[in-house]
Amino acid sequence: MAKVKIDENVCVGCGLCVNACPECFELSDNGIAVVTNPDCTSDSVKEVATQCPVDAISVED
Numbered sequence: 001m002a003k004v005k006i007d008e009n010v011c012v013g014c015g016l017c018v019n020a021c022p023e024c025f026e027l028s029d030n031g032i033a034v035v036t037n038p039d040c041t042s043d044s045v046k047e048v049a050t051q052c053p054v055d056a057i058s059v060e061d
């Protein structure tokens with residue numbers, strides 16, 4: 001099962017991951033994305049990880 005993480009020191013809050021995969025991510029009050037479901041199994045989550053502009057998302061199988 002996938003383990004999804006965001007490096008909050010790297011995230012710039014662009015919102016891409018939240019828009020692409022709202023079942024896994026949301027933007028916190030400080031404008032940084034957080035993982036709401038670390039076991040997210042959405043097929044799009046790996047795709048989103050490759051699209052993050054600062055490479056802040058990691059997905060472990």
Ligand code: SF4
Nearest residue numbers: 011012014015017052
């Ligand atoms: S795509 Fe990357 S930089 Fe953009 S909000 Fe998500 S984790 Fe942050």
